[in-house]
Amino acid sequence: MNPLIFTTILMTVLLGTMIVMMSSHWLMIWIGFEMNLLAIIPILMKKYNPRTMEASTKYFLTQATASMLLMMAIIINLMHSGQWTITKVFNPTASIIMTSALAMKLGLTPFHFWVPEVTQGISLTSGLILLTWQKLAPMSILYQISPSINLNILLTMAVLSILVGGWGGLNQTQLRKIMAYSSIAHMGWMTAVLVYNPTLTMLNMLIYIMMTLTMFMLFIHSSSTTTLSLSHTWNKTPLITTLILITLLSMGGLPPLSGFMPKWMIIQELTKNSSIILPTLMAIMALLNLYFYMRLTYSTSLTMFPSTNNMKMKWQFETKRITLLPPLIVMSSLLLPLTPMLSILD
Amino acid sequence: MMTYIVFILSVIFVVSFVGFSSKPSPIYGGLVLIVSGGVGCGIIMNFGGSFLGLMVFLIYLGGMLVVFGYTTAMATEQYPEVWVSNTTVMGVFLLGLLMEVMLVLYVLKSEEVGVVFEFSGVGDWAIYDTGDSGVFSEEIMGVAALYSYGAWVVIVTGWSLLVGVLVILEVTRGD
Numbered sequence: 001m002n003p004l005i006f007t008t009i010l011m012t013v014l015l016g017t018m019i020v021m022m023s024s025h026w027l028m029i030w031i032g033f034e035m036n037l038l039a040i041i042p043i044l045m046k047k048y049n050p051r052t053m054e055a056s057t058k059y060f061l062t063q064a065t066a067s068m069l070l071m072m073a074i075i076i077n078l079m080h081s082g083q084w085t086i087t088k089v090f091n092p093t094a095s096i097i098m099t100s101a102l103a104m105k106l107g108l109t110p111f112h113f114w115v116p117e118v119t120q121g122i123s124l125t126s127g128l129i130l131l132t133w134q135k136l137a138p139m140s141i142l143y144q145i146s147p148s149i150n151l152n153i154l155l156t157m158a159v160l161s162i163l164v165g166g167w168g169g170l171n172q173t174q175l176r177k178i179m180a181y182s183s184i185a186h187m188g189w190m191t192a193v194l195v196y197n198p199t200l201t202m203l204n205m206l207i208y209i210m211m212t213l214t215m216f217m218l219f220i221h222s223s224s225t226t227t228l229s230l231s232h233t234w235n236k237t238p239l240i241t242t243l244i245l246i247t248l249l250s251m252g253g254l255p256p257l258s259g260f261m262p263k264w265m266i267i268q269e270l271t272k273n274s275s276i277i278l279p280t281l282m283a284i285m286a287l288l289n290l291y292f293y294m295r296l297t298y299s300t301s302l303t304m305f306p307s308t309n310n311m312k313m314k315w316q317f318e319t320k321r322i323t324l325l326p327p328l329i330v331m332s333s334l335l336l337p338l339t340p341m342l343s344i345l346d
Numbered sequence: 347m348m349t350y351i352v353f354i355l356s357v358i359f360v361v362s363f364v365g366f367s368s369k370p371s372p373i374y375g376g377l378v379l380i381v382s383g384g385v386g387c388g389i390i391m392n393f394g395g396s397f398l399g400l401m402v403f404l405i406y407l408g409g410m411l412v413v414f415g416y417t418t419a420m421a422t423e424q425y426p427e428v429w430v431s432n433t434t435v436m437g438v439f440l441l442g443l444l445m446e447v448m449l450v451l452y453v454l455k456s457e458e459v460g461v462v463f464e465f466s467g468v469g470d471w472a473i474y475d476t477g478d479s480g481v482f483s484e485e486i487m488g489v490a491a492l493y494s495y496g497a498w499v500v501i502v503t504g505w506s507l508l509v510g511v512l513v514i515l516e517v518t519r520g521d
Binding site: 001005008009012019027028031032034035039041042045048056 | 498499502503505506509510512513516517520521
């Protein structure tokens with residue numbers, strides 16, 4: 001793509017999310033969502049093969065439907081409250097419709113079907129932008145309307161997302177689909193605590209973005225999109241192999257790595273609000289997630305995966321230099337001792 | 347007739363929407379869109395929005411639909427589908443017409459006939475009073491406000507349109 005056009009379109013994606021996060025008028029928020037959607041389509045379609053075009057079409061259709069539902073909820077809210085500012089949603093119907101629309105944008109169950117298919121059809125860098133940056137805008141709106149969200153619907157969607165994210169990722173060997181199901185599960189964790197303590201949602205979002213960014217950059221470094229090609233990294237860069245191990249275990253939520261922090265805080269917050277069965281169920285279902293991360297580490301870092309003999313003697317070409325990778329790896333694995341700092345948040 | 351003009355125009359509006367939703371070829375869809383645009387303009391004018399109605403004619407029909415018509419004429423097939431050429435299209439069109447006729451009969455004659463299914467009323471959607479003070483027209487003031495207080499909206503929508511054109515060109519450019 002022409003570099004000038006590419007820069008413009010990338011900046012418009014950023015501008016769209018910024019408009020969503022900083023507006024106080026519902027119509028501007030909708031405009032921000034549409035700008036974001038429109039500008040990310042050519043980024044998803046960077047390579048022109050039928051697979052990326054199909055993925056972009058699926059993304060566009062689902063997100064446009066979600067925007068339409070959002071507009072309907074905005075208009076019902078206008079009808080019942082007479083004003084356009086975002087404080088809370090004044091009508092239960094509008095609140096339910098808006099929650100469903102934002103769940104469609106995030107990829108929560110039962111609207112999760114587009115996430116693996118779209119993530120699989122696009123390149124690794126586009127998948128990175130899709131699974132991290134695109135989650136910021138809907139989550140910020142959920143944060144802002146959190147006092148008026150119907151708890152039953154949100155918790156149902158969250159728990160089902162954790163289940164689907166864990167269960168659906170079990171049969172996958174394609175790395176992008178694994179990351180997509182991991183994204184669904186993490187979105188479920190984030191929205192489960194939204195009504196109780198929205199700050200923890202933002203904490204989880206931050207740590208999730210760091211870990212997903214790290215994982216994708218490790219995949220980009222070794223140019224691998226399947227488990228099989230990831231299992232050859234011991235030959236190319238053994239250091240990356242170790243870092244894949246650490247980051248995947250962090251994503252699975254194991255202490256003493258930083259991925260444990262959001263899960264711990266969320267379970268603590270839920271038990272403070274006298275719900276015990278729910279966090280138990282959530283923690284048990286997170287084990288499904290941990291299982292397929294463990295399988296990836298097993299085949300990559302812990303054993304030599306079966307491969308042909310010429311794969312064991314790879315020619316070393318010039319390695320990619322990803323500048324941001326070391327700080328990201330440190331942040332996504334070693335942040336747990338900083339947990340007492342969370343007391344400075346509201 | 348003038349007291350019922352909004353009702354008549356709304357019926358023609360819905361019928362023309364049925365006309366293009368039954369999916370004939372885009373050329374004929376555009377033809378019906380012209381009719382629906384004109385009739386919609388008439389409805390808005392009856393509520394006092396003369397500026398908005400003229401905007402519909404000028405920008406929507408005279409700009410966007412003309413460009414649409416030209417591009418469709420370049421891309422159309424040799425024998426485009428009319429409403430009567432395909433059984434499915436004709437069936438959908440007649441079904442839509444039938445539903446509209448039933449609705450009009452319900453609106454006109456719901457007192458004289460025994461009705462099985464009643465709507466709960468129009469409720470908040472009916473406009474009895476346009477709400478203006480009668481001294482100046484609110485819609486012209488709204489347009490003026492768009493360019494003064496709403497400068498940010500103009501910037502954002504203008505940028506969105508520019509990026510829309512860039513995105514479409516980028517997507518259709520191919521390799």
